[in-house]
C-alpha cells in the first residue's frame with residue numbers, strides 16, 4: 001500500500017536515479033491500454049476523458065497503444081492549460097499524429113457519443129476536494145453513459161488515501177493503478193500495474209523524502225517543534241553539536257539540559273544555545289526531576305550526546321524512559337538502556353553497528369541482510385532504529401529504508417551528534433521512520449558536498465551550515 005504523498009516522494013526519487021516521470025508515464029499509458037484490452041471487444045469504441053494533469057497524460061499515451069480500437073480522446077479544457085510539460089508533450093504528439101483528439105472548452109460541449117468503454121483520466125492522486133467544472137459534469141455524463149468505466153489510477157473525485165468522495169465521483173467498474181495498491185481503493189476492482197519504478201526508489205532515501213518538510217518560504221513559527229537536548233557531563237561538544245544541528249534543521253526552539261559543572265563550556269560553543277542546567281557534574285537521579293519537567297514542555301527530546309556511561313547516569317536514563325511517554329531520539333551511551341526498559345515513549349534510536357550489538361541487536365556484513373535483521377529487531381523492541389554505517393539502515397519494524405549518502409570522511413567524531421540533533425528536530429513533527437530517513441539523508445548529503453568541495457579533513461561542525469541546504473535545497477540538486 002502506498003499513500004499519494006509517499007508515491008510523489010518515490011516518483012521524485014526515481015527521477016533522481018535517472019528514471020524520469022515521462023518514462024513512467026509511458027509505462028502507465030501502456031498499462032492503461034492493456035487494461036482497456038481486457039475489458040473491450042475488438043470492435044468497441046473507447047472514449048478517453050482526460051484532465052489537464054498527469055492523470056490525463058497517462059491517457060494521452062494510452063491512446064497511442066490503442067490504434068486498433070475506435071478511440072477518441074476528450075481533453076477537458078484548453079491545451080494551453082495542461083499543467084505539466086510531460087502531459088502537454090504527449091497531447092501535442094496526439095495532435096501532430098492526427099489522433100481523434102477533441103478539446104472540450106465547456107462542460108456542455110462534452111459529447112461522448114455512445115462509447116462501449118470510457119477511460120476516466122480526469123483526475124488522479126494530485127487532487128484534493130470536490131470535483132470542479134467541467135470535471136463534475138463530465139463525471140455525471142460518464143456515470144450516465146452506460147459504458148464500462150475504467151479509471152486511471154483512481155476514480156476521479158475519490159481520494160486514493162481514504163476512498164472518500166467529497167462530491168460527485170466517477171462510478172468506475174475497474175481501476176488500473178500504478179506501482180502499488182492505494183489505501184482507499186479496497187472497494188474497487190483494482191489492477192496494480194508495474195510501471196518500472198526501481199525498488200531502490202522506495203528503499204533508498206532520496207530528494208523525494210524531503211517533501212514531508214514545509215518549504216522555508218511557506219514556513220511559519222510552530223511548523224517545527226521545540227527540542228530538548230539532554231546531554232553533556234564527561235563530554236561537552238556533543239550536546240552543543242546536537243543542539244546546533246536541531247536549530248539548523250529548523251526547530252522553533254532548542255534548549256539544552258546539561259550538568260551545571262559543564263554549562264559554561266557547552267555555552268561556549270554557540271552563544272545562541274539556551275541552557276537549562278541541572279546540578280552536578282553528570283546526570284544522576286538528582287537531576288531527573290528537572291529533566292522530566294523540561295521534557296514535558298518539548299515536542300521531542302534528544303537523549304544521550306556526551307552523557308557518558310556512568311552507572312548512575314544510565315540508571316537515570318532508564319528511570320526517565322520508564323515514565324516518559326513523549327518522543328525521543330536516543331543516542332550514544334543511553335542506547336544500551338533501551339532494551340532493558342518498559343516505556344510508553346516513541347523512541348528513535350541511532351546506534352552505529354557496535355552500539356546496536358551493545359543493545360543486543362543483530363549484526364550482518366551485507367546491508368540488505370542487516371536491513372532485514374534490523375527490521376525484526378525494531379519490531380521486537382517496539383521502537384524505530386537508524387543503524388549508521390556505509391549504508392544506513394532504518395526500520396520501525398514495518399517500513400524498511402536505507403540511506404547511502406555520506407562518505408568515509410564522516411567517521412570523524414561528532415557527526416553522530418549532528419545526526420541525532422537533526423533527527424530530534426525532525427521527530428518533533430514527522431513520523432519516526434520519516435524523520436530518521438531524512439536525517440540520515442541530509443547528514444550524509446551535507447558531508448558529501450563538503451568533501452566534494454574541499455576533500456577530506458571534515459569537522460563535524462562543518463556539517464552545521466550545510467544542513468539547511470541539504471534539507472531544503474533545490475529538488476533537482
Ligand SMILES: NC(=O)C1=CN([C@@H]2O[C@H](COP(=O)(O)OP(=O)(O)OC[C@H]3O[C@@H](n4cnc5c(N)ncnc54)[C@H](O)[C@@H]3O)[C@@H](O)[C@H]2O)[C@@H](O)CC1
Pocket residue numbers: 007008010011021024025028051052053054055056057058083084122123124125126127128129130131132133135152153154178195
Ligand atoms: N509516480 C507517479 O506518481 C506517477 C503518476 N502518474 C499519474 O499522475 C497522476 C497525478 O498527476 P498530477 O499530480 O498531475 O495530478 P492530477 O492529474 O491528478 O490532477 C491535476 C489537475 O487537476 C486539477 N484539479 C485539482 N483539483 C481539482 C478539482 N477539485 N476539480 C477539478 N480539477 C482539479 C489541477 O488544476 C490539475 O490540472 C497520477 O494519478 C497518475 O495517473 C503517472 O503518469 C506515472 C507515475
Ligand SMILES: [K+]
Pocket residue numbers: 055120121122123124151152153154155156
Ligand atoms: K482518474
